[in-house]
Amino acid sequence: MRGYPTNPANPDKLKQKTQVMPKRTNIKIAKKDPVCIDGVRPRPMFVDYKDLDLLSKLTNRHGRIVSRRKTGCHASSQHAVSKAIKRARFMALIPYEGS
Numbered sequence: 582m583r584g585y586p587t588n589p590a591n592p593d594k595l596k597q598k599t600q601v602m603p604k605r606t607n608i609k610i611a612k613k614d615p616v617c618i619d620g621v622r623p624r625p626m627f628v629d630y631k632d633l634d635l636l637s638k639l640t641n642r643h644g645r646i647v648s649r650r651k652t653g654c655h656a657s658s659q660h661a662v663s664k665a666i667k668r669a670r671f672m673a674l675i676p677y678e679g680s
Contacts, residue, residue, distance in 0.1 A: 611653075612652070612653025613653055614653055614654050614655050614658055615635065615638060615639065615652060615653070615654065616628055616635075616654060616655075616658035616661065616662065617655075617658070622655070622657070622658070626657045626658055626660075626661045627661060628658070628661040628662050628664070628665040629665065630664075630665040630666075630668035630669040630672065630674065631669070631674065632665075633669070633674060633675065636662070636665060636666050636669055636675060637675070638652075639652055639654075639662050639666065640666060640675070641679070642679050643678070643679040644675070644676055644677060644678045644679040646662070646663055646666055
C-alpha cells in the first residue's frame with residue numbers, strides 16, 4: 582500500500598482539507614430579437630435585404646451568419662435574416678467573406 586498513510590493514530594493525515602468555493606450565480610439576461618419592432622413581431626416575417634445596418638449586426642467579422650443563441654433571434658426571424666443575408670450577398674451588397 583504505497584502512498585497511503587498507514588498510521589491510524591494520526592487521523593489528520595487521512596483527511597485532506599478542501600476549501601469550499603462559493604457558488605457562482607449566473608444571471609441570464611434576456612436578449613431581445615433585433616428584428617422585432619417594439620417587441621412585436623412583424624407579420625408576415627420579412628427582413629429587407631437592403632437594410633445593411635441590421636444585416637451587418639447579424640454577421641461576424643468573417644462574414645458568417647451569427648447563430649440564434651448569440652443574437653437572440655426567434656426561429657422565424659432567424660430564417661428571414663439568413664434569407665436576407667444570402668440575397669444581399671448575391672446582389673453584391675455585402676461580401677461573402679469578411680473584409
